[in-house]
Amino acid sequence: xxxxxxxxxxxxxxxxxxxxxxxxxxxxxxxxxxxxxxxxxxxxxxxxxxxxxxxxxxxxxxxxxxxxxxxxxxxxxxxxxxxxxxxxxxxxxxxxxxxxxxxxxxxxxxxxxxxxxxxxxxxxxxxxxxxxxxxxxxxxxxxxxxxxxxxxxxxxxxxxxxxxxxxxxxxxxxxxxxxxxxxxxxxxxxxxxxxxxxxxxxxxxxxxxxxxxxxxxxxxxxxxxxxxxxxxxxxxxxxxxxxxxxxxxxxxxxxxxxxxxxxxxxxxxxxxxxxxxxxxxxxxxxxxxxxxxxxxxxxxxxxxxxxxxxxxxxxxxxxxxxxxxxxxxxxxxxxxx
Amino acid sequence: xxxxxxxxxxxxxxxxxxxxxxxxxxxxxxxxxxxxxxxxxxxxxxxxxxxxxxxxxxxxxxxxxxxxxxxxxxxxxxxxxxxxxxxxxxxxxxxxxxxxxxxxxxxxxxxxxxxxxxxxxxxxxxxxxxxxxxxxxxxxxxxxxxxxxxxxxxxxxxxxxxxxxxxxxxxxxxxxxxxxxxxxxxxxxxxxxxxxxxxxxxxxxxxxxxxxxxxxxxxxxxxxxxxxxxxxxxxxxxxxxxxxxxxxxxxxxxxxxxxxxxxxxxxxxxxxxxxxxxxxxxxxxxxxxxxxxxxxxxxxxxxxxxxxxxxxxxxxxxxxxxxxxxxxxxxxxxxxxxxxxxxxxxxxxxxxxxxxxxxxxxxxxxxxxxxxxxxxxxxxxxxxxxxxxxxxxxxxxxxxxxxxxxxxxxxxxxxxxxxxxxxxxxxxxxxxxxxxxxxxxxxxxxxxxxxxxxxxxxxxxxxxxxxxxxxxxxxxxxxxxxxxxxxxxxxxxxxxxxxxxxxxxxxxxxxxxxxxxxxxxxxxxxxxxxxxxxxxxxxxxxxxxxxxxxxxxxxxxxxxxxxxxxxxxxxxxxxxxxxxxxxxxxxxxxxxxxxxxxxxxxxxxxxxxxxxxxxxxxxxxxxxxxxxxxxxxxxxxx
Numbered sequence: 001x002x003x004x005x006x007x008x009x010x011x012x013x014x015x016x017x018x019x020x021x022x023x024x025x026x027x028x029x030x031x032x033x034x035x036x037x038x039x040x041x042x043x044x045x046x047x048x049x050x051x052x053x054x055x056x057x058x059x060x061x062x063x064x065x066x067x068x069x070x071x072x073x074x075x076x077x078x079x080x081x082x083x084x085x086x087x088x089x090x091x092x093x094x095x096x097x098x099x100x101x102x103x104x105x106x107x108x109x110x111x112x113x114x115x116x117x118x119x120x121x122x123x124x125x126x127x128x129x130x131x132x133x134x135x136x137x138x139x140x141x142x143x144x145x146x147x148x149x150x151x152x153x154x155x156x157x158x159x160x161x162x163x164x165x166x167x168x169x170x171x172x173x174x175x176x177x178x179x180x181x182x183x184x185x186x187x188x189x190x191x192x193x194x195x196x197x198x199x200x201x202x203x204x205x206x207x208x209x210x211x212x213x214x215x216x217x218x219x220x221x222x223x224x225x226x227x228x229x230x231x232x233x234x235x236x237x238x239x240x241x242x243x244x245x246x247x248x249x250x251x252x253x254x255x256x257x258x259x260x261x262x263x264x265x266x267x268x269x270x271x272x273x274x275x276x277x278x279x280x281x282x283x284x285x286x287x288x289x290x291x292x293x294x295x296x297x298x299x300x301x302x303x304x305x306x307x308x309x310x311x312x313x314x315x316x317x318x319x320x321x322x323x324x325x326x327x328x329x330x331x332x333x334x335x336x337x
Numbered sequence: 338x339x340x341x342x343x344x345x346x347x348x349x350x351x352x353x354x355x356x357x358x359x360x361x362x363x364x365x366x367x368x369x370x371x372x373x374x375x376x377x378x379x380x381x382x383x384x385x386x387x388x389x390x391x392x393x394x395x396x397x398x399x400x401x402x403x404x405x406x407x408x409x410x411x412x413x414x415x416x417x418x419x420x421x422x423x424x425x426x427x428x429x430x431x432x433x434x435x436x437x438x439x440x441x442x443x444x445x446x447x448x449x450x451x452x453x454x455x456x457x458x459x460x461x462x463x464x465x466x467x468x469x470x471x472x473x474x475x476x477x478x479x480x481x482x483x484x485x486x487x488x489x490x491x492x493x494x495x496x497x498x499x500x501x502x503x504x505x506x507x508x509x510x511x512x513x514x515x516x517x518x519x520x521x522x523x524x525x526x527x528x529x530x531x532x533x534x535x536x537x538x539x540x541x542x543x544x545x546x547x548x549x550x551x552x553x554x555x556x557x558x559x560x561x562x563x564x565x566x567x568x569x570x571x572x573x574x575x576x577x578x579x580x581x582x583x584x585x586x587x588x589x590x591x592x593x594x595x596x597x598x599x600x601x602x603x604x605x606x607x608x609x610x611x612x613x614x615x616x617x618x619x620x621x622x623x624x625x626x627x628x629x630x631x632x633x634x635x636x637x638x639x640x641x642x643x644x645x646x647x648x649x650x651x652x653x654x655x656x657x658x659x660x661x662x663x664x665x666x667x668x669x670x671x672x673x674x675x676x677x678x679x680x681x682x683x684x685x686x687x688x689x690x691x692x693x694x695x696x697x698x699x700x701x702x703x704x705x706x707x708x709x710x711x712x713x714x715x716x717x718x719x720x721x722x723x724x725x726x727x728x729x730x731x732x733x734x735x736x737x738x739x740x741x742x743x744x745x746x747x748x749x750x751x752x753x754x755x756x757x758x759x760x761x762x763x764x765x766x767x768x769x770x771x772x773x774x775x776x777x778x779x780x781x782x783x784x785x786x787x788x789x790x791x792x793x794x795x796x797x798x799x800x801x802x803x804x805x806x807x808x809x810x811x812x813x814x815x816x817x818x819x820x821x822x823x824x825x826x827x828x829x830x831x832x833x834x835x836x837x838x839x840x841x842x843x844x845x846x847x848x849x850x851x852x853x854x855x856x857x858x859x860x861x862x863x864x865x866x867x868x869x870x871x872x873x874x875x876x877x878x879x880x881x882x883x884x885x886x887x888x889x890x891x892x893x894x895x896x897x898x899x900x901x902x903x904x905x906x907x908x909x910x911x912x913x914x915x916x917x918x919x920x921x922x923x924x925x926x927x928x929x930x931x932x933x934x935x936x937x938x939x940x941x942x943x944x945x946x947x948x949x950x951x952x953x954x955x956x957x958x959x960x961x962x963x964x965x966x967x968x969x970x971x972x973x974x975x
Contacts, residue, residue, distance in 0.1 A: 006777030024714065025710050025711060025714050025717075025718050026709075026710065026711070027710050027711045027712070032374060045776055048809070049774060049809055052807075052808040052809040052812065053808055053841075055808050055811075055812060055838075056805075056807075056808025056811060056838035056841075057808075057838075059811065059837060059838050060837065060838050062838070063834045063837050066834065072928065073857055075678060077852065077856075105549070136600035154730070164615060190750070197574060204705055224451065226844075226845075226848070227842070227844045227845070228846035230845075230847055230848050230874070231844055231870065233874060234870060234873060234874060236873055237873045237902075238873060239876040241873060241876070241877055241901040241902045242901065243896065244902070245358045245900070245901035245902075245903065300850055309893050309896065309908060309909040310893055310909070311892075311936070311939060312770075312908075312909040312910035312936070313891035313893070313909035313910055313912075313913075315724075315932050315939075316891065316911075316912065316913035316914065316932065317778045317779075317891065317913060318721075318724060319728065319913060319928050319930075319931070319932045320782060320913040321778055322728065322777050322783065322928070323916075323925065323928055324781065328922075328924050328925060329782070329785065329916055329925070331785040331788045331789075331916055332781050332784045332785055332788075332815070332817065333816075
């Protein structure tokens with residue numbers, strides 16, 4: 001058990017880490033095994049992380065179901081969470097995929113057609129279906145000649161009928177075909193039927209419309225706004241944190257307050273007026289341009305401090321990586337480092 | 338309101354009401370609209386009237402067109418459509434029959450008048466003048482500051498263009514190789530071309546509409562009719578694209594063959610864009626500058642754009658792309674687009690067209706072919722070896738039993754006190770190891786510190802809350818905390834349901850944690866790991882519930898927020914030092930010391946580089962050997 005929990009992860013970490021370092025510096029051609037490893041391994045990480053999403057979702061649902069079941073204080077929040085979780089998941093899963101099978105789309109049938117922006121539906125009647133010319137498609141694939149195209153060409157079922165586009169006529173609420181005005185070659189306006197060729201995935205039935213609208217209402221109407229609200233709160237928090245941080249309690253905090261004041265003032269148009277007033281002070285007035293001082297503060301002291309922090313952090317991160325690679329640091333596996 | 342709501346509830350209540358109003362407002366938008374509400378906009382473009390497609394023409398495989406388009410464009414079509422396009426735009430056409438083989442791609446970008454005017458205003462405001470007007474070159478008022486382009490006066494013909502030095506900020510263009518007549522002629526992509534995408538970079542593509550379709554391959558060259566079925570000519574003959582093109586791109590109905598563009602009396606401005614956003618679209622365009630201020634009598638003209646704002650119609654240049662590096666026989670992928678041209682006329686922006694050839698994408702880093710090591714990475718390797726040597730030296734000293742001093746880190750020393758305080762108050766401890774995944778080294782550092790905090794919490798039997806933004810981190814954290822409780826012999830106090838995954842969404846996670854804080858009122862909050870905009874929201878919420886807070890991150894932009902709102906903050910490298918600090922393990926302390934040694938080397942390098950650069954730039958030492966050394970030193974240092 002200890003082997004699986006400790007030794008094996010350490011061994012894998014060391015081998016993979018060493019390989020990646022070698023691949024990083026190696027000048028081998030992109031087709032060489034070492035370079036392939038370099039490009040492939042990050043994808044493994046993505047795959048593993050995708051599976052952990054299932055784990056996380058299960059954890060979230062189970063914990064909240066348990067809270068509701070036990071009626072622990074505040075279990076109402078768990079109910080809201082579970083309802084939101086399932087509503088969003090169902091609407092999201094079906095909004096894009098709930099489509100009518102192509103074979104079930106009949107000429108003369110009335111459906112809803114999703115507009116190009118994916119926001120609203122229009123009532124349409126199918127007036128014709130165009131099929132792909134598989135012979136031409138196969139010829140193109142064979143001419144392309146690459147392995148993927150050849151494989152696709154070999155797999156083409158030439159007897160199948162593949163829908164390319166569906167021609168629809170737009171209807172009004174009384175099921176009459178809508179008209180639109182176009183200009184002919186001589187510039188004269190004339191009215192013609194509103195007909196369009198669309199892809200089959202834009203044709204929806206009533207369930208598809210419902211799912212699509214539900215998803216949009218939940219996402220755009222609730223989620224996006226809630227997200228924006230949280231982000232907006234940042235403005236208030238910045239104000240309250242600044243208020244506390246800029247209280248003058250010592251010489252250092254007085255310096256901080258002064259610097260912050262100059263930077264804040266330098267960012268607003270009033271700085272120019274203030275600078276003009278300060279210019280009237282004899283001798284030192286010409287050095288008191290607020291915007292210049294602000295620029296100097298940001299470009300030199302602030303930038304230098306940030307660079308120092310970044311250098312330190314980078315070295316720290318390199319050290320930590322080496323420690324993990326060599327198995328010196330193993331706290332993240334549980335237990336002592 | 339005062340009666341109903343307590344004072345500290347007013348702001349949340351107002352925020353809730355505003356959120357509710359904002360939430361229901363889109364419902365009106367989402368409600369089904371009249372059929373094709375976008376039609377007026379489409380008509381304005383002259384492209385909103387797709388004629389009923391004739392029978393039998395819809396045979397193109399649109400996926401192929403999209404794939405081809407994506408390989409040329411900096412961003413994929415899907416992304417354009419999902420994120421960037423206003424709903425009133427045209428669809429990717431890809432409707433016409435292509436010949437069996439596809440060797441060129443046509444993409445046009447069309448902008449709404451609103452976007453166009455907005456961009457023009459933006460361009461006017463943000464783009465500086467050239468240092469000095471160059472004779473014969475229209476003053477490009479609107480080049481953005483970061484746009485390092487060279488404008489070269491290019492006399493068309495076989496002669497290579499002379500380079501005009503435009504002064505600081507404009508990189509001289511290397512002289513294109515002289516090529517044979519036929520090659521050059523073949524390389525001219527017949528079409529209206531401009532460098533607008535170079536000016537706008539990604540934003541141009543992002544804010545514009547796209548359309549892709551197939552273009553037949555060029556036919557055999559002849560004396561005067563080169564590529565007669567090449568990109569633009571073919572497009573021009575298509576009913577639905579020609580109208581758009583004539584109106585918007587300034588394309589002339591009968592574009593002269595490429596060879597005509599090389600007549601000596603017609604000047605051509607060659608514009609080389611090296612500032613491609615994605616690195617894939619390298620645009621090499623030559624702009625015919627003749628008659629720039631006058632609309633082409635066959636092409637775009639004000640009278641052809643009745644619905645187009647007069648102020649935007651502007652001038653149009655007749656242009657062509659020159660793919661000098663493309664072999665004559667190669668199949669050239671071509672992107673053609675429309676955009677404003679801010680450089681052809683100083684005051685009147687024009688609508689121009691972009692045609693860009695996309696050579697084979699270059700690898701991001703020169704791998705040096707099959708060499709043993711990538712030459713560009715040799716300095717990195719040297720630094721890594723030196724760094725390892727420093728660590729090895731320090732670890733050896735530590736293992737020999739030499740005492741190595743570690744300064745006191747207040748933030749780490751305060752951890753135990755904070756947990757103790759929470760225990761005394763009978764409240765819990767909240768710990769967040771950042772919002773990044775386990776592949777982030779800061780998260781690993783955060784999880785390491787979490788183990789130590791968990792041990793203290795286990796010892797005192799203090800409730801230990803761990804909301805997580807990543808499910809992978811959650812499973813690791815569960816293991817680490819469980820081990821901590823096990824080591825302290827307090828497995829009965831271990832509660833896995835307190836180590837819970839919330840959501841990957843940044844602000845969703847923040848609101849979840851804020852809710853937890855408000856309900857559970859932890860007496861100590863710890864934030865160690867990668868944080869972004871949520872740092873201040875978390876820290877301020879923790880402050881509002883009266884918790885003692887300790888934070889640590891290596892994100893330089895978030896450190897000020899933590900410093901302002903938390904009681905203790907680990908700055909940068911201190912975050913990674915926690916493990917050695919707690920364990921006192923000689924090997925770990927040795928690595929810290931090795932890191933310090935490396936820092937000393939870096940400090941000396943900085944001082945040395947400062948002296949060297951000062952001597953060079955101040956010309957205190959002007960010997961070529963020293964200048965060469967200084968330049969090479971700085972090059973490697975960078």
